[in-house]
Amino acid sequence: MSTVLDPLDVATVRRDFALLSRVLHGKRVVYLDSAVSGQMPLPVIERMAKYEREEHTNVHRGVSTLSQEATDFYEAAREKVRRFLGAGSIREIVWTRGTTEAINLVAQTYGRVHVKEGDEILLSSMEHHANIVPWQMLAQEKGATIKVIPMTDAGELILDSLDELITDRTRIVGVVHVSNVLGTVNPVKEIIARAHAKGVPVLVDGAQAVPHLLVDVKDLDADFYVFSGHKLSGPTGIGVLYGKLAHLEAMPPWHGGGNMIRSVSWEKTTYMPAPGKFEAGTPPIAAAIGLGAAIDYLSALGLDRIAAHEQDLLTYATEQLSAIPGLRILGTAKDKASVISFVVEGVHPHDMGSLLDGEGVVVRAGHHCAQPVMTRFNVPATTRASFAYFNTREEVDVFVSSVLKAIELFK
């Protein structure tokens, strides 16, 4: 039996977002672009400002009370991330600048050690460029090849051939948890289990998943799980690499410098244990604390409540858009997060984007850093609306009527 949740109190939540009261082109802003970057609620902004105003110094430096305090806040944020992901140890949580840096870190450390000439890297056909290009760079350097898991026209990965695609040359599998274009929630647990059956580790790009789903890296048995703070109502410039401790311990460091060393001499330098050895230099302390505050904020709202609200908006918007002649939704997977990409016959996505902008409706138009997905669906670009916990059905109505208005103009 499922528990019935109190619905999210959206009207109260919206008071935490000043941007939602802004007026563009004489119209109230309708922010449907959280897949590009989530908005930060006031408590997150205030927490970061408090740190900068009253608590700012460096972390892991010396004996001052202030430095100890900053270190405590910074490490407490790491613990919040650990709990949020269901990781076993805070030593498995590495701060990065974002998803992109986290993937590059794995490619340049784990990847460089394990991928050799003739080896294979298996990626899905719906990856963001962030989970393609770092692997291509590695493959080029090593003489390895990239293989791709295909998908259906609905935007669901075809796993029939997965056991053939994973060969004895496959060194790592990279798969996106939730597609930023199609909204597809991929069955990563199954993919991981099948990769593990052949002894191959899996990196999961969770950038678009963490805002919408309850993620448990232990349950998934992911080897690496990465995401960015700014998609999770936190600030830009901070992200997370979760890695199983055994991997992180075995991996060489990446960037060298202060903070990541145990001792330095001209003869021999030794490194900090994970995660310290991956965190060279002064980190974005306020951003890390801000991400911790964002996790607190979302947890207080209730991640399951957020998911239920977003699913309602997704269903509501999908129904309305599907009824528009000439409009095609890309990504019709059974299991979807609140992201809708669409194209309209005779209206280029960039024109659609500009016209929606004129109505105050903020969406993304373009290739969404996923050009292979555009190629797969034979479109140059799409318009994408993404719904967050602060959006309302009324905003979906404004969005849909603005789409209709744009289509009318082009008739």
Next chain:
Amino acid sequence: MSDPRELYQQVILEHNKKPRNFGKLEACTHHAEGHNPLCGDQLELSLIIEGGLVQDIKFTGSGCAIDVASASLMTGAVKGRPVAEAEAMAEQFRGMVRGELEPGTQTPLLGKLTLFSGVRDLPSRVKCAVLPWATLHAALKGEAEASTE
């Protein structure tokens, strides 16, 4: 910033729907491809230049309405003109949509191309309007490719 709808006037919408000079000149003397890497707009121009005149010009490609209408109107505007005049138009057009012209600058060469002046208020779309002209410039210079990046 002005309302984006102001840019989407009837002439632009109509040229987008029914672009003029759409196609390829097999026996062209000049040719260039243009692309806008950020948004994926692609354009191919072929020209026949004889006696210093743009005798014929055609384009193919895919892009947004601003891009297609700009290409359609451009090809119509430069056809039959001296090459030097086409170059001068390209320069004026780029100055206009980038908002770089001195106030009060007359642009008699541009004629109805001044329809695109509103693009300067939509910085993200300037590249769309400019792409055909950048490609024309490349073709006239004998370069194979133009990019708005």
